[in-house]
Amino acid sequence: MNSPNAPPPIERVLFTAEQIDARVREVAAQISADFAGRELKLVAVLKGSVFFLTALARHITVPLRVDFLAISHFTNQPGAPGVVRIAKDLDDAIEGEHVLLVEDIVDTGFTTRYLLQNLAGRGPASLGLCTLLDRTSRRIARTPINYSCFEIPDRFVVGFGLDHKQLYRNLDCIAVIRPE
Numbered sequence: 001m002n003s004p005n006a007p008p009p010i011e012r013v014l015f016t017a018e019q020i021d022a023r024v025r026e027v028a029a030q031i032s033a034d035f036a037g038r039e040l041k042l043v044a045v046l047k048g049s050v051f052f053l054t055a056l057a058r059h060i061t062v063p064l065r066v067d068f069l070a071i072s073h074f075t076n077q078p079g080a081p082g083v084v085r086i087a088k089d090l091d092d093a094i095e096g097e098h099v100l101l102v103e104d105i106v107d108t109g110f111t112t113r114y115l116l117q118n119l120a121g122r123g124p125a126s127l128g129l130c131t132l133l134d135r136t137s138r139r140i141a142r143t144p145i146n147y148s149c150f151e152i153p154d155r156f157v158v159g160f161g162l163d164h165k166q167l168y169r170n171l172d173c174i175a176v177i178r179p180e
């Protein structure tokens, strides 16, 4: 384990707190315009997406509900896409509601595709996807994204909710970390 006093092994900051804040406000304004006159439910996956959801929610102006689910990944090969299972489900039904799935990052797209299929089966009035980060270079599963804050290169990133071994979620920027 890292020494508790060691600074995070940041190699390069991709987006500063100020850049994230400005972009999140833009996307929130777009969402508010698109859902004008309607109620919206933001659904986020624990734990990484919670940081983005709360930032986004504060700048959305339509009546808003939030709900959360947790997933576990099963994979027998490291780096290979595994099976996703819902470990904690939403508290409430989404039937007839306008739902936006809020993701921290869409990478291969497997997680998001599974979640969108699962949520679509519950009969929402509409279902969209809003992601903080989009790493298109590693996409395998086709994933239509309605709102995306930033596209990123093929490097592992942490901060603003994204972790490495559960650490660095609390960084206010998004950064590439040095390989161990």
Ligand code: IMP
Pocket (backbone or CB within 6 Å): 048, 104, 105, 106, 107, 108, 109, 110, 111, 112, 155, 156, 157, 158, 162, 163, 164
């Ligand atoms: P996907 O199923 O390959 O799209 O992967 C999605 C999940 O992998 C995300 O929700 C993250 O938890 C994790 N992930 C992918 N890339 C990164 C990264 O660069 N940093 C931290 N977590 C990541």
Ligand code: MG
Pocket (backbone or CB within 6 Å): 048, 163
């Ligand atoms: Mg993670």
